Amino acid sequence: DRALNEEQVAERLASTSIAYLPYWDGASDRRTTLRAALLNGLAVITTRGPQTPRDLGRVVRFCQNSKETLAEIASLIRNPEEISRMRTKAVQYGERYSWESIAKLHLEIYHSVLRKRSSYNIVQAENRKVTG
Numbered sequence: 001d002r003a004l005n006e007e008q009v010a011e012r013l014a015s016t017s018i019a020y021l022p023y024w025d026g027a028s029d030r031r032t033t034l035r036a037a038l039l040n041g042l043a044v045i046t047t048r049g050p051q052t053p054r055d056l057g058r059v060v061r062f063c064q065n066s067k068e069t070l071a072e073i074a075s076l077i078r079n080p081e082e083i084s085r086m087r088t089k090a091v092q093y094g095e096r097y098s099w100e101s102i103a104k105l106h107l108e109i110y111h112s113v114l115r116k117r118s119s120y121n122i123v124q125a126e127n128r129k130v131t132g
Contacts, residue, residue: 028044042087043060043061043082055093074105
């Protein structure tokens with residue numbers, strides 16, 4: 001066994017359509033395998049847990065045991081349109097993990113801090129005028 005680089009992992013993921021990711025404590029934003037599967041447009045079947053984001057339920061299917069999982073996989077295989085819909089939603093959801101999205105969120109935080117600081121300075125200056 002040899003480790004695959006990011007590009008090789010993406011190629012392997014792109015060559016499949018369904019991923020089963022059973023996490024013992026449930027899917028969460030900290031799961032890099034989940035992020036990779038979503039970014040690469042896979043229909044994901046996973047487990048729900050206390051840290052599972054609510055909106056993830058619109059994108060993936062949750063199964064808590066092997067019997068449910070096998071039934072879900074069989075259902076998806078019989079319904080390629082549903083797989084296609086899930087894959088589209090997965091890519092859309094997965095975009096929040098892209099470097100571009102992360103950078104945009106950081107910029108929004110910095111701008112918010114600067115706006116608050118500017119507002120604070122204006123209020124302080126106005127207070128000095130009133131009291132001074």
